[in-house]
Amino acid sequence: MPIPTPFHDRTASLCTSHRWTDWAGYCAVCSYNLPNDSEYYALRHAAGLIDISPLFKYEVTGPDAAAFLSRIMTKNIEDIPGGRAVYCCWCDDFGKIIDDGTVFRLDKDRLRVHTAEPMLAWFKQFKRGFNVTLEDMTAKIAAVAIQGPTSRKILRQITDVDLDALAYYRVLTVQLDKLPVLISRTGYTGDLGYEIWVENAAALPLWDALMSAGKPYLLQPVGLDVLDIARIEAGLMLNGVEFHNAAHCLVELQKSTPFELGLGWTVDLEREPFCGQRALSAEQAAGSRFAFVGLELDWDEQQALYAKHGLPVQFNRGAWRSGVPVYNNDGSRQIGKATSGTWSPIVKKNLALASVETRYAQNGTVLKIEYTVEYRRETVSAVVAPMPFYNPEHKKT
Amino acid sequence: MSQVTQIAQPFNSHIPTESYDAIVVGGGHNGLVCAAYLAKAGKKVLVLESRHILGGAAASDEIFPGFTFSVYSYVVSLFRPHIVRELDLTRHGYQVIPLECTFTPFPDGESMTRCGDPEATRREIARFSPTDAEVAPRFSLAMTQMASFIKHLIDSPAPDLTALRISEVAKLLGLGRRFKALADGGKYVFTKLMTMSAVEFLNLWFESDRLVGPMSVSGIIGTFLGVRSPGTAYVLLHHYMGEIDGAFRSWGFSKGGTGGVSLACARAARSFGADIRTQAAVEKIILRAGKAAGVVVRGGHEIKSKTVISAVDAHQTFFKMIGAQHLDADFVQQLKRFKYRGSSAKVNLAVDRLPDFGCKPGDGPHLRGDITIAPGVEYLEKAYDDAKYGNFSERPFLDIVIPSLTDPTVAPPGKHVISIFVQYAPYHLKEGPEQWPAKREALGDTVVDTLAEYCPDIKDSILHRQVVTPWDLEQDVGLTEGNIFQGELSLEQLGPFRPVSGWSRYQTPIDHLWMCGSCVHPGGGIMGAPGELAAKTLLKSS
Numbered sequence: 048m049p050i051p052t053p054f055h056d057r058t059a060s061l062c063t064s065h066r067w068t069d070w071a072g073y074c075a076v077c078s079y080n081l082p083n084d085s086e087y088y089a090l091r092h093a094a095g096l097i098d099i100s101p102l103f104k105y106e107v108t109g110p111d112a113a114a115f116l117s118r119i120m121t122k123n124i125e126d127i128p129g130g131r132a133v134y135c136c137w138c139d140d141f142g143k144i145i146d147d148g149t150v151f152r153l154d155k156d157r158l159r160v161h162t163a164e165p166m167l168a169w170f171k172q173f174k175r176g177f178n179v180t181l182e183d184m185t186a187k188i189a190a191v192a193i194q195g196p197t198s199r200k201i202l203r204q205i206t207d208v209d210l211d212a213l214a215y216y217r218v219l220t221v222q223l224d225k226l227p228v229l230i231s232r233t234g235y236t237g238d239l240g241y242e243i244w245v246e247n248a249a250a251l252p253l254w255d256a257l258m259s260a261g262k263p264y265l266l267q268p269v270g271l272d273v274l275d276i277a278r279i280e281a282g283l284m285l286n287g288v289e290f291h292n293a294a295h296c297l298v299e300l301q302k303s304t305p306f307e308l309g310l311g312w313t314v315d316l317e318r319e320p321f322c323g324q325r326a327l328s329a330e331q332a333a334g335s336r337f338a339f340v341g342l343e344l345d346w347d348e349q350q351a352l353y354a355k356h357g358l359p360v361q362f363n364r365g366a367w368r369s370g371v372p373v374y375n376n377d378g379s380r381q382i383g384k385a386t387s388g389t390w391s392p393i394v395k396k397n398l399a400l401a402s403v404e405t406r407y408a409q410n411g412t413v414l415k416i417e418y419t420v421e422y423r424r425e426t427v428s429a430v431v432a433p434m435p436f437y438n439p440e441h442k443k444t
Numbered sequence: 445m446s447q448v449t450q451i452a453q454p455f456n457s458h459i460p461t462e463s464y465d466a467i468v469v470g471g472g473h474n475g476l477v478c479a480a481y482l483a484k485a486g487k488k489v490l491v492l493e494s495r496h497i498l499g500g501a502a503a504s505d506e507i508f509p510g511f512t513f514s515v516y517s518y519v520v521s522l523f524r525p526h527i528v529r530e531l532d533l534t535r536h537g538y539q540v541i542p543l544e545c546t547f548t549p550f551p552d553g554e555s556m557t558r559c560g561d562p563e564a565t566r567r568e569i570a571r572f573s574p575t576d577a578e579v580a581p582r583f584s585l586a587m588t589q590m591a592s593f594i595k596h597l598i599d600s601p602a603p604d605l606t607a608l609r610i611s612e613v614a615k616l617l618g619l620g621r622r623f624k625a626l627a628d629g630g631k632y633v634f635t636k637l638m639t640m641s642a643v644e645f646l647n648l649w650f651e652s653d654r655l656v657g658p659m660s661v662s663g664i665i666g667t668f669l670g671v672r673s674p675g676t677a678y679v680l681l682h683h684y685m686g687e688i689d690g691a692f693r694s695w696g697f698s699k700g701g702t703g704g705v706s707l708a709c710a711r712a713a714r715s716f717g718a719d720i721r722t723q724a725a726v727e728k729i730i731l732r733a734g735k736a737a738g739v740v741v742r743g744g745h746e747i748k749s750k751t752v753i754s755a756v757d758a759h760q761t762f763f764k765m766i767g768a769q770h771l772d773a774d775f776v777q778q779l780k781r782f783k784y785r786g787s788s789a790k791v792n793l794a795v796d797r798l799p800d801f802g803c804k805p806g807d808g809p810h811l812r813g814d815i816t817i818a819p820g821v822e823y824l825e826k827a828y829d830d831a832k833y834g835n836f837s838e839r840p841f842l843d844i845v846i847p848s849l850t851d852p853t854v855a856p857p858g859k860h861v862i863s864i865f866v867q868y869a870p871y872h873l874k875e876g877p878e879q880w881p882a883k884r885e886a887l888g889d890t891v892v893d894t895l896a897e898y899c900p901d902i903k904d905s906i907l908h909r910q911v912v913t914p915w916d917l918e919q920d921v922g923l924t925e926g927n928i929f930q931g932e933l934s935l936e937q938l939g940p941f942r943p944v945s946g947w948s949r950y951q952t953p954i955d956h957l958w959m960c961g962s963c964v965h966p967g968g969g970i971m972g973a974p975g976e977l978a979a980k981t982l983l984k985s986s
């Protein structure tokens with residue numbers, strides 16, 4: 048049975064829809080309201096507050112902390128200066144992905160890692176020879192994301208720190224309304240936003256401070272359903288949907304590599320040994336079989352499929368992650384799979400995240416994707432498009 | 445303002461001397477859409493807008509420091525989704541945020557809130573009529589069916605009834621086929637729609653006046669008709685056929701005000717190479733051997749063009765810019781019969797706090813949508829009675845929105861803009877339309893007093909008030925007699941009859957002079973369709 052997060056007292060009273068889900072053993076709100084459109088628009092035009100406490104959080108301390116994580120991660124963590132965050136992933140010996148997440152270098156000897164799945168045991172395997180301590184902080188630290196164009200203005204109301212100096216992917220310890228917190232310019236929405244990490248005891252005062260400072264800036268609590276739309280618009284993948292932890296896979300087919308997932312940019316190959324290095328070097332030399340792409344579905348063809356039944360186009364509310372086949376242009380051969388997708392109210396297109404054979408991954412390539420209308424399986428054209436699909440200027444400025 | 449200057453230059457900053465393939469007269473959203481399509485097709489296009497801002501009746505302006513008003517039109521729904529795709533408008537800043545709710549306060553302390561949660565809405569209506577509560581979703585379905593039937597009509601030029609060309613007959617037959625394909629219930633509904641008044645039509649479904657009153661107002665918006673006037677049922681449909689992301693009948697806020705839509709169209713037009721100028725009032729359309737050949741801009745500058753496309757209404761175009769002497773007498777007669785008789789006004793408020801409705805106190809979703817002061821059919825009929833005798837309604841119908849609760853860019857934090865659409869405020873006051881400036885603030889007071897009956901503290905919260913009368917619409921935006929749709933949207937002025945029967949297909953009796961504003965098919969509203977269809981028809985013809 049899922050347990051409450053440190054914000055539960057507040058989220059429960061706001062969750063008028065009573066729609067909850069289990070996120071890593073915690074109760075998490077799917078949507079506060081019914082319907083939840085206002086949550087989506089708050090996120091994109093004002094700001095949304097999302098309880099992300101269920102993320103797994105590990106603190107790595109000691110003189111070898113960065114070296115230790117470099118041994119695990121595809122990215123060279125030793126290169127990262129204090130006060131910075133990075134997004135990266137980590138693999139098994141065969142270069143198959145285990146999980147992805149963010150690493151914060153709080154200072155030289157102290158780092159935090161945030162993961163989608165429990166990783167204590169995985170990380171511990173690499174401890175031998177490193178002077179580090181590894182602590183699971185998951186149950187001790189609460190976290191909220193405040194995301195959207197007005198998020199910075201809201202935080203300014205409750206801190207004296209110059210937030211303009213907190214650039215994209217930076218972290219800082221600050222006082223928010225006199226509460227000591229760690230704040231990172233990170234998020235899962237592809238917009239301007241922050242994640243705030245706080246001791247459990249200060250969770251509710253923090254929530255209250257944010258909500259009251261946020262009111263004039265139209266801040267709304269936002270559930271996971273809307274977050275799922277936003278992350279697809281941002282082209283961000285999800286463990287368990289776009290990829291599966293190799294350690295849980297029964298067969299090779301279910302595993303994937305960072306290169307296949309478009310995460311090549313997080314792989315630093317030329318350095319001290321790290322887990323999966325040899326396999327990843329070989330893959331880089333030989334080329335990858337699959338590539339991660341964004342797809343935009345052809346509107347006219349969707350419309351035509353509905354018109355066959357005398358129907359106007361039906362819009363699915365919210366994101367799907369049921370997974371559908373992707374075919375080559377003439378539909379004669381399956382060349383990949385779309386793992387999740389959504390109608391994007393802001394881009395005004397039906398979008399999908401997909402894994403396709405590499406030679407079909409060029410932007411502009413037209414493929415076919417399965418599309419069901421009135422219980423009939425059909426296909427429509429889908430063009431490989433650059434990601435993120437939605438990429439506002441204010442994300443990084 | 446600064447946004448406008450990036451897209452358009454004042455005319456005098458650098459007077460155009462070249463000649464153009466097309467000059468669009470009027471930088472309302474339809475003129476801009478038309479210009480975008482023409483420029484996209486490679487035409488050399490110039491848009492001339494008389495005001496300092498773009499958008500015409502779909503314009504945003506910072507009337508009071510820190511507060512951006514959607515000065516005239518205030519919600520978006522009808523804008524054609526395929527125009528958004530074809531002109532890539534999302535890339536140019538087109539963003540529409542759907543309204544959550546419809547809230548109707550009543551004078552007896554009751555209220556009704558209809559929202560996107562169907563069960564909550566059913567419970568709410570059932571407080572007044574359990575049958576109506578069950579019927580409401582059926583009504584929605586019927587209207588969705590009608591909207592998808594009619595969608596085809598608004599997305600193509602009107603069938604030309606005078607020219608019995610094969611293609612026209614086919615078009616009518618196409619419609620006939622679609623009509624046949626409508627379920628039997630659908631045919632019945634459509635026939636009723638074409639003949640009845642809004643109230644009669646709604647009474648086929650609903651018994652409660654509390655529902656019929658507020659729902660019937662969509663049938664009179666922008667017309668000088670009452671909710672019991674025949675033909676108003678069809679106008680209901682015109683307001684129901686809009687869609688946002690496939691949800692018919694949903695209305696939304698354009699980010700930054702309705703001017704945001706116009707600016708997105710302008711940016712698209714710019715991206716395709718159109719030249720857009722503000723403060724460029726066209727005084728005359730130049731005729732050479734009876735054909736349009738360019739325009740004269742205030743100050744006397746002549747600009748040559750192969751085609752002139754007017755995005756202003758028919759009255760302004762033909763009587764002000766061409767002159768009746770150049771037109772066939774019958775055409776002139778028909779133009780004169782085209783009804784404007786504006787009946788709507790707008791009051792925009794900047795306030796320092798949210799209104800607090802006595803019947804539903806505090807903040808809530810009910811403030812985030814449409815707030816309708818139309819408590820019943822009799823109230824609306826009384827409001828119409830005042831107008832019939834040349835007065836503005838003592839207690840008018842008000843359609844109120846507070847976009848600053850959804851869009852943080854239009855008001856300073858914690859403060860709000862309240863947009864109030866008002867009917868009836870007849871252009872033809874009994875003292876004469878020119879008396880409107882003297883009556884402007886009296887109308888403003890009446891509107892605020894009406895609202896104050898439901899939220900008494902509203903008066904103390906007002907930081908600034910802007911009142912836009914039909915007279916102002918005519919003076920400032922060039923809308924003849926202040927008609928918000930460039931001519932009444934009544935059944936006999938739609939489709940093949942708009943603005944003049946035989947001339948509904950964007951061409952005019954003057955060669956090389958075209959029309960692309962709301963005064964042509966499919967009519968008014970922030971829709972883009974007249975601009976698009978005019979451009980496409982023109983491109984096909986050349």
Ligand SMILES: Cc1cc2nc3c(=O)[nH]c(=O)nc-3n(C[C@H](O)[C@H](O)[C@H](O)COP(=O)(O)OP(=O)(O)OC[C@H]3O[C@@H](n4cnc5c(N)ncnc54)[C@H](O)[C@@H]3O)c2cc1C
Nearest residue numbers: 470472473474494500501517518519726922928962969970
């Ligand atoms: C008060 C009000 C409320 C409304 N509310 C809504 C609403 O909520 N939703 C909705 O969908 N619709 C609404 N409408 C209707 C809608 O705004 C209009 O139908 C639509 O904006 C018209 O666009 P257009 O481009 O056809 O014409 P216009 O917007 O009328 O554009 C004509 C342009 O031509 C310019 N012009 C005039 N004369 C000259 C000249 N001589 N030389 C150069 N330029 C000239 C004008 O300044 C103007 O910019 C409303 C209208 C009004 C007035």
